[in-house]
Amino acid sequence: MTGDDAATTDGGENRTPEEMDLDELREEIREIDRDIVELIARRTYVADTIARVKSAEGLPTTDEKQEVRVMERAGENADRFDVDANLVKAIFRLLIELNKVEQRENR
Template sequence: MTDPAEEMSLEELRNEIAEIDRELVELIARRTYVAGTIADVKAERDLPTTDESQEAAVMERAGEYAERFGVDPNLVKAIFRLLIELNKVEQRESR
C-alpha cells in the first residue's frame, strides 16, 4: 500500500490543511454562537456565568474524544480550556 503523502503534492497537502483550518474556524464560530445563546438563557434565569460541573464534563468529554481519535488528550484539553475561557469572557462582557 502506498503512503498517501507520496501521492499528494506539498501544495495539495497544504490546500487540505487550509480547508481543515477553515472548517475549524467555522466550528469555533458555531460553538461560540451556541455558548452565547446559553449565556442569554443563564442571564434570563439569573444563573451564574460559571458552571464548574459542566466545565468538568466538557473537559472529560474532550479527553475521551482525543483518545478515540488518537490525539494527545492534554493538547485537546488545553484547546478546550481556551474555548471555555473565551466563552466565559464573552458571557461576562454581555451581562
C-alpha cells in the same frame, strides 16, 4: 487513514496524504483550518445563546460541573482520534475561558 478518509484530488481519484504533493497537502490544511474556524464560530454562537438563557434565568456564568463534563468529553474524543489529550484539553480550556469572558462582558 483508511480508504474512506483519503483525500480526493481534482481528478476524482482517492489518494492517501503520502501520495499527494506539497501543494495538495497545503490545500488540505487550508480546508481543515477553515473548518476548524467554522466550528469555533458555531460553538461560540451556541455558547452565546447559553449565556442569554443563563442571564434570563438568573443563573451564574460559571458552571463548574459542566466544565468538568466538557473536559472529560474532550479527553475521550482525543483518545478516540489518537490525539494528545493534554493538547485537546488545553484548547478546550481556552475556548471555555473565552466564552466565560464574553458572557461576563455581555451581562
